[in-house]
Amino acid sequence: MQVKFDVEGGNFSKAGHASSQVKKILKQLNVAPKIIKSIVVALYEAEVNIVAHAYNGTIEVTIDPQKILINLSDNGPGIADISLAMQEGFSTASQEVRQMGFGAGMGLPNIKRNTDEFEIESEVGKGTKLIMTKFF
Amino acid sequence: MDSVRYHHAIKVNLDKCVSCTHCIKVCPTEAIRVIKGKAVINKDRCVDCGECLRACPVNAFYVEQDDLLQIQKYKHRVALFPAAMIGQFPENITENQIYNGLLQIGFTHAHEVEQPISVLKEMVDEYCQQHSESKPLISSYCPAVIRLIQVRYPSMTENIIRLKAPHDLAALNVKQALLEDGAKEEEIGIFYITPCAAKIAAVKQPVGEEESIINGIINMNEVYNRIMLNIENNKEEQDTSHMRQGLTRDGVLWCLTDGEAIHSEGRAMAIDGIHNVIKFFERIENEETPEIDFLEVRACDQSCAGGILLTGNRFLTVERLRKRALRYQPATSSNKIDAKLDIATLKQSLHAAPIPPKPIMMLDKDMARALEKLNRARSIMCHLPGIDCGACGAPSCMALAEDMVQQKAKMSDCIFLQQRWQSQGKISAKKAYKNMEEKWGEDRFEPDCNKKGAKNESF
Incomplete structure (x- = not known):
């Protein structure tokens, strides 16, 4: 099964839409609650990253009986040093974003922790691609 | 586990149902369908919140109760009721008149659920300190919310505080006191006057408990009507203030929104109204909320003042209860509520078993x-x-x-x-x-x- 979401950069009131929808689907599929939780937390972090940093992006979710594969891709500033961004607490979020309670710099490491496979690719000035997999 | 069916108190009167579909839209678990021209409730999904009853334009939903005549089987007949009940009555009616009204109906004792609340308050504090790992800890107060968690948010059942509800505590307390005074166990009949359908389901088939010690349930609107009918003849009444022993300001406010959360030592929130609750639970599941220590969650808007079996306007009820609360002292240590009571035994019996998840959202187990x-x-x-x-x-x-x-x-x-x-x-x-x-x-x-x-x- 495939589901696709468009994400609007800068619109925090809509952040969390994709993760809520995916959560509903996973509950319908009788996926174990703990696994659902990890997926939703990882997806929510990634979704907020697009909203907070990029101009726009898409989320493509593919579900089969063994796993969920989530493909996120955005048009945005990109990440200059990925290994730095993967460190806990590192953040380039603006003051504004931080005041909203986002951008604490736990995003990428948190996504990695909550998924079984995690790939990240980024090009400065173009955008970032994330691929994450979680097995049921 | 799956084969255990819930007890439900909300029923459909098929003669009255006109299949208008209002109820199917408001149900928070999509438990109702119209089949052959009548509303049918799916028992596995229903959480007894009563939203259908509120939405029904022809009063086709009703709340099943026990016959009031049943109380006559007992020598000691206790009316156990939440303080919310007092708030329904207009200001010119005194607490004394209401208590006397209960005695006229045939009860020998009247007791408010929140009289021994300081015991529960202390236990919740202790529990929260000991279980800080499963945050947010969710109050076990509202049975409709507990069932909602079981069916829609099964992963959150671990967060529910494993303590019994105030009505269990009060029933134990009353029973203890009566036995102490020489009553025999079989002579005691405790009847809970309920503000909602969910409490009935919780008493008839308690979640996380084996058996309730409450002998019967009477709907609050029925009791309200009976008291109001007799109120005129109630001028020269006897003094009943001794029956309210131990009642505190915090007790009176307990059933209202923020009645529990306000006592929490840590970061606490109070949420009322089932659709608000659902929105908030979605956020908690996504970890979209800051760390919260204690969550008070009630299915009805304005908590029990908005119960489906209350008469009158919920905001007026809240206002009257807040005024009433000021006439009582704030709660003190449970050791002071009644020297005769065995607080240790009471506390022991308030621990409840874990709440099992009962997910209903899945389309197939496979x-x-x-x-x-x-x-x-x-x-x-x-x-x-x-x-x-x-x-x-x-x-x-x-x-x-x-x-x-x-x-x-x-x-x-x-x-x-x-x-x-x-x-x-x-x-x-x-x-x-x-x-x-x-x-x-x-x-x-x-x-x-x-x-x-x-x-x-x-x-």
Whole structure:
């Protein structure tokens, strides 16, 4: 099964839409609650990253009986040093974003922790691609 | 575990139901369908919140209760009621008059649920300190919320505080006191006067407990009516203030929103209204909330003042209760509530078993089959109009599609799809009409001037 979401950069009131929808689907599929939780937390972090940093992006979710594969891709500033961004607490979020309670710099490491496979690719000035997999 | 059925107190009066579909739309678990022209509640999904009862324009939903005559079987007949009950009565009626009204109905004792609340308050504090790992800790106060968690948020059952509800504590407390005074166990009948359907279900089939010590349940609106009928003859009443021993300001406020959360040492929030609760639980599941230590969650707007079995306006009830609370002292240590009581035993018996999850959202236990069903439902959605009119008997097009893949509904249940097929010559007008009659009952579409809003409606 495939589901696709468009994400609007800068619109925090809509952040969390994709993760809520995916959560509903996973509950319908009788996926174990703990696994659902990890997926939703990882997806929510990634979704907020697009909203907070990029101009726009898409989320493509593919579900089969063994796993969920989530493909996120955005048009945005990109990440200059990925290994730095993967460190806990590192953040380039603006003051504004931080005041909203986002951008604490736990995003990428948190996504990695909550998924079984995690790939990240980024090009400065173009955008970032994330691929994450979680097995049921 | 799956085979255990819930006890439910909300029933449909089939003679009154006019299949208007108001109820199917408001149900927070999509538990109601219209089948053959009548509302039918799915017992596995219903959480007894009472939203259907509120939405019904013809009072077709009712709350099953025990016969008041039953109290006569006992020598000591205790009316156990939440403080919210007092708040319904107009200001010119005194607490004393209300208590006397209860005695006139036939009770020998009247006791407010919140009288020993300091015991529970201390226990909740202790519990929160000992279980800080499963944050947010969710109060076990509202039984409708607990059932909502079991069916819609199964992963959060671990967060529910494993302590019994105030009515259990109060019943134990009353029983202890009566036994102390020399009453025999079999002579004691404790009757809970309930503000809602969920409390009934919780008493009849407690979640996380084996058996309730409450002997029967009477609906609060019935008691209210009986007291009001007699209130005029109640001028020269006896003093009943001794019956309210131990009642505190915090006790009176406990049933209102923020009644529990305000006492929490850590970061606490109070949320009321079942649809607000759902929105907040979604956030908690996504970890979209800051760290919260204690959550007070109530299914009714304005908590128990908005209970479906209360009479009058919930905001007026809140206002009166707040005024009433000021006449009582704040709660002190439980050791001071009654020297005769065995606080240690009370506390011991307040521990409850874990709450089991009872998920209902899944389409199939087998993941591959569930996925296949979900794919089919999504394909069906391509054909449904997305109007969510409810004319198929399901609350939304998506719900109808899900019913279809569970073989509980068919394509022709959608009236718009039927129209389309008719215009394409795929189905005869006669057949289409027959399909509709099957769903809604044979006489459903005959003109009827007695219906609500029609020419001959009698009020």
